[in-house]
Amino acid sequence: MTNFISDNTFKYVNNFFNKKPKVAVVLGSGVKALEGLDNEAKLPYSEIPDFPRSTVAGHDGVISVGEYQGTSVAVLRGRFHKYExxxxxxxxxxxxxxxxxxxxxxxxTNAAGGINRVYTPGDLMLIEDHVNFHQMDKDERKALYQLIKEPRAASFYDSELNHLAKQAAKESKVTLHEGIYLSLPGPSYETRAEILAFRKMNIDAVGMSTAPEAIWAKAMGMKVIGISCITNSTYYENAMSETSHEEVVMVAKKASQDIDTLLKSVISKI
Structure with a gap:
């Protein structure tokens, strides 16, 4: 048992579901997927002792545990951000x-802005690698150092899983780009100057999550895959600054069918 969550949190959730999921899926802003799993049980974050609350629109704040084609799956419908x-x-x-x-x-999964000029709202991008702009304080650095198994990991995203995802996308006829994701602390969207700078850095998509989770999941020995839903395009450099969170959530909801199809296909191959 780690000291990162309380005993009360773990015991309550473990007793509630009484299952050992193999796969976990974190859903980004507005993403609706993996609804109606077999033998599904749902637990609101608000009922879990000592567990944070999600305050961002488009994050339901619910853990669902069920099965898809015999694989036990946990779905986290909502995440937490430092800007909250x-x-x-x-x-x-x-x-x-x-x-x-x-x-x-x-x-x-996450909702992300498309820096790559080829991307359009509703597209999906497999995260090949990330650039992480989130700062770590002294306590987090120390905790990560004590836990991390591969200080010089070539990638936080599992190459075998990425291969499975590309296979799944091809079989499901879902368009899936592959690119570099930039994770920023937020909460404001990018300026025109920042978009131009990120494009020169060969960044393909930008968001405010995922990289911290990927770093810690990798350190804990989990195999990680990242998928971005492109919710707004920066083909015109001022487009990002004009984007609202409501638009991001709306586009993510519209793209949810493709995300759902892709996730189910990936899970069936794990």
Missing amino acids: GHNWKNVISPVFLMQELGVTHIIL
Whole structure:
């Protein structure tokens, strides 16, 4: 048992579901997927002792555990961000909890802005690698150093899982780009100058999550895959600054069918 979540949190969730999920899926803003799993049980974050609360629109704040084609799956419908006022332990707490429940594979999804000029709203992007702009305080660095197994990991995203995802996309006829994701602390969207700079850095998509979760999940020994839903295009450099969170959620909802199809296909191959 780690000291990153309380005993009360783990015991309550473990007793409620009484299952050992193999795969966990974190859903990003507005993403609706993996509804109606077999033998599904749902637990609101608000009922879990000592567990954070999600305050961002488009995050339901519910854990669902069920089965898809015989594979036990945990779905986290909502995540936490530092810009909400959460500390680093809160941000990573869903990953800690999943690891304690026995999860070995984690799929991180997010809503992201398309920096690559080819991307259009509703497209999906497999995260090949990330650039992480989130700062770590002294306590987080120390905790990560004590836990991390591969200080010089070539990638936080599992190459075998990425291969499975590309196979799944091809079989499901879902368009799936592959690119570099930039994770920023937020909460404001990018300026025109920042978009131009990111494009020169060969960034393909930008968001405000995922990288911290991927780093910790990898350190805990989980296999990680990341999928971005492109919710707005920066083909015109001022487009990002004009984007609202409501638009992001709306586009993510419209793209949810493709995400659902892709996730189910990936899970069936794990």
